[in-house]
Amino acid sequence: MTTRRDVLRLGGGLTAAGLAEALLVGPAAARPQLATPTTTxxxxxxxxxxxxxxxxxxxxxxxxxxxxxxxxxxxxxxxxxxxxxxxxxxxxxxxxxxxxxxxxxxxxxxxxxxxxxxxxxxxxxxxxxxxxxxxxxLRRMRAVTVSGERRLTVGGGATNSDVYEARAANLYFPGGRCPGVGVAGLTLGGGLGFNDRKWGLSCDRLLSTDVVLADGSLVRADARENTDLFWACRGGAGGNFGINTGFVYDSVPVAGLRATVFDLTFPLERALAVTEALQDLLAHDHAGDFDVRVGFSHPGTTPKDAAVMTVLGQRLGGERHLRKLLGRVLGLKPTRKVVEELPFWEAQDRLMDRDPATAMASKSLVPTVWLPPSTVQYIIDAVHDWRPGPGGGSGYVTLFAMGARSNDPAPDDTAFPHRAATWVIDIGTAWKPGTPDAEVRDLIHQTAVIHHALRHQLGTSAAYVNFPDPDLRHWQTAYYGDNHDRLATIKEHYDPHRVFDYPQAVGTSG
Ligand SMILES: Cc1cc2nc3c(=O)[nH]c(=O)nc-3n(C[C@H](O)[C@H](O)[C@H](O)COP(=O)(O)OP(=O)(O)OC[C@H]3O[C@@H](n4cnc5c(N)ncnc54)[C@H](O)[C@@H]3O)c2cc1C
Missing domain, CATH: 3.30.465.10 (Uridine Diphospho-n-acetylenolpyruvylglucosamine Reductase; domain 3)
Structure with missing residues (x-):
């Protein structure tokens, strides 16, 4: 018989009242809690x-x-x-x-x-x-095998790079950009990538998953068995219901496919016009062939004018078509421009991000409207005015394009609720380990100020559970919309004693 146990608790966080106070009285008073975990x-x-x-x-x-x-x-x-x-x-x-x-x-x-x-x-x-x-x-459980015509069976500890390396069969399912990100965490929380507008989120391609439950039993969850658990494993986030030891995906044959990758950098003064052109393009790309990530970033270590806009993405198809489509954007004179047509797998390799590990914090928003010019200008100004502090902490706002096939399911078809999203917005900061606490608090406070402003401008608090924010209030609705109550019922059924628990685990209040 299991007993309820105390688990790791990350300390407090910036409360809504605290944030309101911080925003009213300015940065000096803004003191988000740093994580001070305890465990009994x-x-x-x-x-x-x-x-x-x-x-x-x-x-x-x-x-x-x-x-x-x-x-x-x-x-x-x-x-x-x-x-x-x-x-x-x-x-x-x-x-x-x-x-x-x-x-x-x-x-x-x-x-x-x-x-x-x-x-x-x-x-x-x-x-x-x-x-x-x-x-x-689970890192040793990383095998990727082909079973059946289009089925990819992936070990619970596989990462994006394992999936990309298993390319011999020319079968692909939409994964993420960072080679080290686990397929488990990515899929269980949703899964955005450069192909989600074409073929859906990672969780949308899931056919079945094997799960070790709190009592140690191993069960299958799919469209026939444990259907509620299967629903929860598509957006309900990792660490909530059990430990997923394997995943089977409905993959896409990509033999012979080509993609044109683009990697552009612009000075911030052109970022408004570039964003407008990109939003226009996305709004008309109903097939979802075009996918893009837009970064507004201050590198932290260098002076203000080093803040830039980056535009990274791909279009499935040839270079000539892409150049025509991106004409307005390319006409805005990027300071760095790479446009290259490649075989599909090479294009995915090119889009991979191999940033070294650092200390970071992030907040997210998932709007259902295109960003108005005033909001884009707000982001540009916020990044331009970013205060890196003596330790040189970076600040960024990244827009992940959503829409097309990733918005096809209804909000309650899977646990991932954001099916009318235009973008997922990641508002973050990174700093060197060892940066003094006061400096870190100021960096996080700056992200809180940007988040607060964008939340009001865009009229949403919706957030992406795979970009979890320990300071977020009302995270149940923000991450899961109307799906949280059903998730809590499923949690109660499969893990009544909360063996799988953490500060923002499904069914936690506060
Ligand atoms: C550099 C970087 C790049 C990223 N890029 C993207 C991106 O392109 N698209 C995107 O959507 N997201 C992206 N993310 C976010 C990413 O999807 C989430 O952080 C995801 O949860 C990571 O999964 P993981 O397995 O690596 O993490 P972990 O930290 O191992 O796990 C995440 C959560 O799931 C639980 N968990 C882990 N394994 C299992 C399992 N087998 N069964 C059940 N629960 C489990 C953990 O306890 C934890 O709660 C990125 C994150 C980083 C840091």
Whole structure:
């Protein structure tokens, strides 16, 4: 019998009242809480850890923060991608090789009252795949195989790069841009990429998934079995219902396809005209062949005038057509211009982003209207006026194009509710680990001010659950719209004792 346990809690956050006060009285008073996690769970003795090690299969490993030959593996597996949460060190890490290892780890953690967190790619923005208890790491379960005509079976620990590397069969499903992002986290929260306007979100291509539940059982969720769980696994976010050990996707044959990639940089003074032209183009691209990410960014380390606009994307098809389509944008004289037609897979490689890990925080919005010129100008000014502080923290607003096929499902067809979105807006900051707390608070406060302004200008608080914000109030509605109550009922059914828990887990109040 499982017992309810205390789990990792990230400390507080900027409350709505706090934000209102901060916005009223200015930056000096804005003090978002920095994450100060605490955890109260049982501390198993050495015999219990030995028992866990004995029960694991031959391909698995158990790593603890103690001197010895295995310490290197612990050090490699423990840090999350967001170094803001790197100080949260697990008491033990199970590197699972099979679903059975995952079952063993879950049962052991429950039996010993140890908090747990699953991790696949480790790219969660808000440290939700960190714990001071047992980290259940799926990275060894990364196989990608073809089954049936168009079915891609993907291990629960696979990343975007594993999927791209398994290209021999010329089968593709829409994934994300960063090679290290886990397919699990990406899919469970939705999944935006450069092909979602053409072929839907990652979660929209999911046919079935295997899940280890809180009682250690392994179940399948698809259109026939555990249908509510299947619905929840398409946008309800990772870490809520169980540990997904494998995914089967309906993939797209891409043999012979070509794409034209574009990578443009503009000075901010041309950003308004560029955004207008791009929005016009997106509004008329009903087939979803065209996809784009627009970045307004201040690099932080260099003077103000280094803030720029970047436009990165692709159109499925040849270069001549793309150049015609982008004519108005290219006419605005980018300072850097790459336009290149490539075979499909090479184009996806070109779009991959290999940014090194850093400490960061982000807020998001998901509007259903095109950005009016006044809002674009607000973003331009905010990024231009970004205050990096002595440590040189960067600031950015990134627009991820939505629409076309990614808006085809109804808001309650899957748990991902944002089916009338024009953009997903990511408002973020990154800083070097070791930057003083006061400076970090000021960076985060600047993102809060931008978020607050855009929320009012665009008339929405909707947010993307895969860009989680620990300071967000009313996150239940923001992430899930009207779907949260159904998700909470499903959570109650599959995980009544909240073995899978974190500060913004489905069904948490506040
Ligand atoms: C550099 C970078 C680039 C990104 N680019 C994109 C992008 O292009 N498009 C996009 O949509 N998003 C993007 N994201 C956001 C990304 O989708 C989310 O951070 C996603 O949750 C990461 O998944 P993960 O498996 O790497 O993360 P993890 O931190 O491993 O997991 C995320 C959450 O899911 C849980 N979890 C992990 N594995 C499992 C599992 N097997 N079963 C159940 N729960 C699990 C974790 O406990 C955690 O709560 C990006 C993030 C970063 C940092």
């Amino acid at each position: 769970g049982n501390t198993p003795d050495a015999a219990a850890w030995r028992e866990l090690r004995r029960r694991l299969g031959p391909g698995a490993g158990l790593y603890r923060p103690e001197p010895g030959p295995e310490n290197g593996e612990y050090g490699r597996l423990a840090p999350p991608d967001n170094l803001r949460y790197a100080h949260i060190e697990p008491a033990g890490i199970v590197a699972c090789a099979t679903p059975r290892d995952v079952q063993t780890a879950v049962r052991w953690a429950v039996d010993h009252g140890v908090p747990l967190a699953p991790r696949s790619g480790g790219h969660n923005y808000a440290g939700h795949s960190t714990t001071r208890g047992l980290l259940i790491h």
